[in-house]
Amino acid sequence: GFAPSAPLGTSQDKSVKLGINVIRPILLLTREETAAYCRQHDLNPRTDTSNLSLSPFRNRIRLRLLPLLKEYNPEIVEALVRTARIAQDDMAFLESDAAKAWEKVARKEQNNIVFEKKKFLALPLALQRELLLKGIETLVGTLKDIELVHIEEVIDAMRKPAGRVIILPDSLEFVIEYERFVLGKDPAALSPFPQLRGEFKLNVPGTTKLPGWVVTVTVVPPDVLKRDVADYKAYLDFEKTGKDLTVRSRQPGDRFHPMGMTEPKKLNQFMVDSKIPHLWRERIPVVCSPEQIVWVVGYRIDERVKVMPETKQLLELKFRRV
Incomplete structure (x- = not known):
């Protein structure tokens, strides 16, 4: 094996395993x-x-x-x-x-x-x-x-x-x-996201237990949005998302319209642009409606389901690690 001390030979006084000091006087x-x-x-x-x-x-x-x-x-x-x-x-x-x-x-x-x-x-x-x-x-x-x-x-x-x-x-x-x-x-x-294998239907409204997560979905009035935001919480326009929501990890070909951007992009490119560590990307939960991705958990919701002034009901989604 390689070690920078390899050319130095044996030391006169060296500590070895078990805390024993070996002394070689000659x-x-x-x-x-x-x-x-x-x-x-x-x-x-x-x-x-x-x-x-x-x-x-x-x-x-x-x-x-x-x-x-x-x-x-x-x-x-x-x-x-x-x-x-x-x-x-x-x-x-x-x-x-x-x-x-x-x-x-x-x-x-x-x-x-x-x-x-x-x-x-x-x-x-x-x-x-x-x-x-x-x-x-x-x-x-x-x-x-x-x-x-x-x-x-x-x-x-x-x-x-x-x-x-x-x-x-x-x-x-x-x-x-x-x-x-x-x-x-x-x-x-070291990823903050537990491994998520497969696709899971969310109870809307209700609580869903997933491997490593508990997901709570609640229908709330619009004024709640002003009081509470967090990395693993999102507010969406309930009328635009509907009740048929699932959660999974990313899949090849996924596209996503990040809120605030002018056009959709590949989900993988969004993760690269967001400097998400490579080994985390397969673990990040992705919430989907039948039509599109609605939330990349911990990062961004989709532009098409964002809350607008005319929104009547919010869908509050909360992910909690267990």
């Missing part, structure tokens, strides 16, 4: 120095024969490549140790900055990580990569399946138009929205 000593110490003090060290096998890649580097490099530079090991120490210092600085940035741009919601888009994109690329890795590790507990190509694919997609979804290992998705990025296994769960 990590920076060479094999020759350790062997000389054992001879001086009549110690008989144990030899792990697996370290002599050439099958593991790390063993081939240690047993074959390093001796060859020493022929060109006898101090190659010391040079590599110095490089690792410098890189560890740099990584400690990066991790400190990343922890501060995390508090400002990231939050966990329902097993998803949400990044504030504008603030995230203002960060240096190194911090962006570090935060992405921190987010993945927070959700799945490991980075073993994550490669550099995955992180770079996400970075490249961040400035592309909203709606893109990047599929990552461990069933993770990275979703580009208008104002935020969402990383998780079920980003759609």
Whole structure:
């Protein structure tokens, strides 16, 4: 897997799972120095024969490549140790900055990580990569399946138009929205709209129980309109809607005449223009009469059913999440 600390080697002092601190006091000593110490003090060290096998890649580097490099530079090991120490210092600085940035741009919601888009994109690329890795590790507990190509694919997609979804290992998705990025296994769960499958007839007037919703429809006098408005409440001209109303999610080819606009447009285009997150669009309830869509719940009613001065009765529709 990919991690920015991969080239740094093993740390002398590292906290591992279960809150245990592992200290390696002789990590920076060479094999020759350790062997000389054992001879001086009549110690008989144990030899792990697996370290002599050439099958593991790390063993081939240690047993074959390093001796060859020493022929060109006898101090190659010391040079590599110095490089690792410098890189560890740099990584400690990066991790400190990343922890501060995390508090400002990231939050966990329902097993998803949400990044504030504008603030995230203002960060240096190194911090962006570090935060992405921190987010993945927070959700799945490991980075073993994550490669550099995955992180770079996400970075490249961040400035592309909203709606893109990047599929990552461990069933993770990275979703580009208008104002935020969402990383998780079920980003759609962050939608304020419960999943609505099928088409349901509304009791007009009356109460209708739907998956995730309770819908109340009431016939009220026109003066009520002046007193009460809300995102999940709408007032329509009852004479124009009639009693035969249904609710469903959007369908291919849906058209809609948003109130205040001069002409109808495709419902999908209305959702794009309204910057409704891509993963929300299949969940938004759509109230329909036999003739047309009358209300895209939470957003806009249809121009053709709006309340006019001559309206005699209002149809009050209220959606409540349950």
